[in-house]
Amino acid sequence: MLAEETHRHDHAEPETQQEVLLRVSGLKTQFRQDGRTVTAVDGVSFDVRRGETLAIVGESGSGKSVTAMSILRLIPSPPGEIVDGEVLFDGKDMLGLSDEEIRKMRGSEIAMIFQEPMTSMNPVLTIGRQLSEPIQVHRGGDRKSLLAKCVDLLRKVRIPDPENRVKAYPHQLSGGMRQRAMIAMGLGCDPRLIIADEPTTALDVTVQAQILELLKDLTRERGTSMILITHDLGVVARYADRINVMYAGRIVEQGSSGDIFKHPKHPYTLGLMSSIPRLDQPSGTRLTPITGQPPDLSNLPSGCPFHPRCRFAEDRCRAERPPLTQVSDQHWKACWIDVNKP
Amino acid sequence: MGSYFIRRLLALIPTLIIASIIVFSVVRLIPGDVLDLMLSENDYSATGHDTREQLERALGLDRPIYMQYLSWAGNALRGDLGNSLWRNTSVTSEIAERLPVTIQLGVLSLIVALTIAIPIGIYSAVRQETIGDHVGRTFSIIALAIPNFWLGTMVVILPAMWWGWSPPNDIVPFFKDPLENLKVLLLPSIVLGASLSAVVMRMTRTMMLEVLRQDYIRTAWAKGLPERTVVIRHAVKNAMIPVITLIGILIPILFGGTVIIEQIFRLPGLGELLLQSVSTRDYPIITGIFLITGVVVMLVNLLVDMCYGLLDPKVRYDG
Numbered sequence: 001m002l003a004e005e006t007h008r009h010d011h012a013e014p015e016t017q018q019e020v021l022l023r024v025s026g027l028k029t030q031f032r033q034d035g036r037t038v039t040a041v042d043g044v045s046f047d048v049r050r051g052e053t054l055a056i057v058g059e060s061g062s063g064k065s066v067t068a069m070s071i072l073r074l075i076p077s078p079p080g081e082i083v084d085g086e087v088l089f090d091g092k093d094m095l096g097l098s099d100e101e102i103r104k105m106r107g108s109e110i111a112m113i114f115q116e117p118m119t120s121m122n123p124v125l126t127i128g129r130q131l132s133e134p135i136q137v138h139r140g141g142d143r144k145s146l147l148a149k150c151v152d153l154l155r156k157v158r159i160p161d162p163e164n165r166v167k168a169y170p171h172q173l174s175g176g177m178r179q180r181a182m183i184a185m186g187l188g189c190d191p192r193l194i195i196a197d198e199p200t201t202a203l204d205v206t207v208q209a210q211i212l213e214l215l216k217d218l219t220r221e222r223g224t225s226m227i228l229i230t231h232d233l234g235v236v237a238r239y240a241d242r243i244n245v246m247y248a249g250r251i252v253e254q255g256s257s258g259d260i261f262k263h264p265k266h267p268y269t270l271g272l273m274s275s276i277p278r279l280d281q282p283s284g285t286r287l288t289p290i291t292g293q294p295p296d297l298s299n300l301p302s303g304c305p306f307h308p309r310c311r312f313a314e315d316r317c318r319a320e321r322p323p324l325t326q327v328s329d330q331h332w333k334a335c336w337i338d339v340n341k342p
Numbered sequence: 343m344g345s346y347f348i349r350r351l352l353a354l355i356p357t358l359i360i361a362s363i364i365v366f367s368v369v370r371l372i373p374g375d376v377l378d379l380m381l382s383e384n385d386y387s388a389t390g391h392d393t394r395e396q397l398e399r400a401l402g403l404d405r406p407i408y409m410q411y412l413s414w415a416g417n418a419l420r421g422d423l424g425n426s427l428w429r430n431t432s433v434t435s436e437i438a439e440r441l442p443v444t445i446q447l448g449v450l451s452l453i454v455a456l457t458i459a460i461p462i463g464i465y466s467a468v469r470q471e472t473i474g475d476h477v478g479r480t481f482s483i484i485a486l487a488i489p490n491f492w493l494g495t496m497v498v499i500l501p502a503m504w505w506g507w508s509p510p511n512d513i514v515p516f517f518k519d520p521l522e523n524l525k526v527l528l529l530p531s532i533v534l535g536a537s538l539s540a541v542v543m544r545m546t547r548t549m550m551l552e553v554l555r556q557d558y559i560r561t562a563w564a565k566g567l568p569e570r571t572v573v574i575r576h577a578v579k580n581a582m583i584p585v586i587t588l589i590g591i592l593i594p595i596l597f598g599g600t601v602i603i604e605q606i607f608r609l610p611g612l613g614e615l616l617l618q619s620v621s622t623r624d625y626p627i628i629t630g631i632f633l634i635t636g637v638v639v640m641l642v643n644l645l646v647d648m649c650y651g652l653l654d655p656k657v658r659y660d661g
């Protein structure tokens with residue numbers, strides 16, 4: 001069995017290698033504050049292939065945003081610092097680039113769409129101004145062509161009356177419109193990777209679905225890769241090809257959407273899944289969130305950081321930290337327990 | 343924006359009426375009586391009034407105070423603020439002669455303060471905890487701690503003691519010879535602007551640090567904008583909104599400061615006229631100066647609010 005697995009892996013290597021757009025390996029990002037060190041991202045490795053959508057899922061504080069920001073080196077320093085690891089984008093070593101080189105990647109090759117459209121847009125600049133900025137610095141162009149491009153972008157994200165909206169200020173748009181404008185801002189330079197950090201958390205459910213559909217359409221149309229960050233596993237099912245589940249700064253389960261939804265292997269993933277509202281449950285059924293609190297990152301529990309909240313926990317879990325091990329071809333987990341055992 | 347401006351302008355009218363009533367009555371509450379002063383001065387016999395009652399009637403001070411106010415206000419509306427009680431000069435022309443000096447002193451010290459404070463405040467925030475930041479903050483703490491009357495006195499006294507030099511005080515109108523004019527006014531303006539610049543610098547730094555932590559600044563970085571653009575276009579414009587409010591609050595204080603600075607540097611401005619008039623209880627002049635100062639401060643505040651509207655689209659559209 002083991003031999004066969006290794007063999008399969010070797011075989012798959014050359015072709016995935018070829019289509020990998022982003023490779024993150026052993027990424028470790030820390031924050032130092034008041035003499036404490038918080039390891040927000042601790043040895044995270046994953047690939048994003050061309051044209052695929054990878055979801056990063058986890059509770060608040062699990063290190064999803066920090067992972068994303070580390071890729072573009074947007075971690076505020078001090079207090080933050082990327083202490084270890086490698087980020088290769090299209091073969092280019094992102095952590096080794098000069099400040100000027102990384103600046104040229106931001107917004108042009110890799111675009112970020114942030115959570116909280118209320119606060120992520122500058123209140124004193126017009127939508128048109130904010131939209132045209134990345135195009136202007138990365139691609140150039142005169143006022144008129146930039147304006148035309150902005151109107152075009154707003155139309156693409158299905159904002160009505162784009163000719164007038166370019167002149168509007170963020171406070172004159174609804175939350176959903178602002179989030180669409182944020183997406184338009186990300187698309188401006190036709191990036192090869194879009195990192196969408198909880199693009200819909202602040203919006204109501206119908207608008208959420210619209211925005212995600214829009215993102216899916218736009219990325220599919222252009223063959224753009226996407227990292228979709230969310231703490232809502234329900235969102236992920238429809239829109240992601242593969243999923244990383246993060247807990248306390250580490251990936252605890254990694255696999256295709258199908259693998260994760262049909263055969264979840266980590267108790268934490270199971271917990272996340274049971275907290276998704278389901279249509280086939282009678283309404284009023286209480287969701288069962290994972291009990292307990294997320295851990296203190298500067299003072300992690302011994303062994304597996306999830307063990308204090310885990311209903312399967314054994315002695316080994318309290319003593320030894322489980323490494324990320326392969327379950328099947330593309331499916332990995334960091335857990336000592338076989339959750340399928342009766 | 344236009345209607346906002348007009349509404350703000352109309353709102354000044356009741357303020358002005360209340361202010362004028364307060365100014366008019368408060369001035370007459372200054373202890374000591376002008377009649378006693380005049381009668382005790384020998385050279386006043388020239389006016390030829392022998393008794394207190396005669397003098398009081400001649401100066402119009404015998405009528406009830408509200409009657410005095412009404413006739414004064416009526417004249418003031420026509421631009422006539424009455425005559426000095428001591429000299430036979432019109433208050434309006436005395437003020438008109440002095441006002442340019444004071445305004446220039448105020449404006450110049452504001453310019454000096456802002457051109458020092460805002461760039462240093464921005465730099466301090468952007469390069470937080472570097473040597474430059476520490477130097478800027480140390481300077482601002484020192485400038486805050488030193489009262490400007492002390493600084494002014496030192497600037498006048500020390501060179502006089504060491505080299506027998508004292509700052510010139512012969513003012514040439516700015517538009518006639520700007521250089522000569524600045525030679526006289528620049529030094530007092532720096533002294534007056536020093537503590538102002540310290541306050542504005544600290545505020546700018548604090549607000550910049552606050553703004554730089556905002557999500558939209560992170561967005562600006564993520565777009566790949568150069569640092570210059572992130573700082574100037576995205577951060578400064580937002581950080582300036584509260585700074586401008588602060589400047590609006592500081593301007594009346596600045597006006598107060600001109601009185602002291604004019605005295606120290608012996609500049610023929612409103613402050614000097616005011617002190618002199620208070621000591622001789624020359625009510626019409628004191629009232630006139632207060633009124634004019636009040637109007638100027640109100641107009642400046644209106645101007646500040648306009649800048650505020652220019653920076654903040656929320657004010658422009660909803661205000």
Ligand SMILES: Nc1ncnc2c1ncn2[C@@H]1O[C@H](COP(=O)(O)OP(=O)(O)OP(=O)(O)O)[C@@H](O)[C@H]1O
Binds near residue numbers: 031
């Ligand atoms: N600027 C910062 N300064 C100090 N610590 C930080 C900073 N940013 C993040 N952290 C630390 O990193 C941890 C992970 O944060 P991160 O923002 O990645 O969480 P997240 O998974 O995106 O959560 P959420 O769902 O709430 O967005 C936080 O718990 C916090 O302790």
Ligand SMILES: [Mg+2]
Binds near residue numbers: 064065066197198
């Ligand atoms: Mg986050």
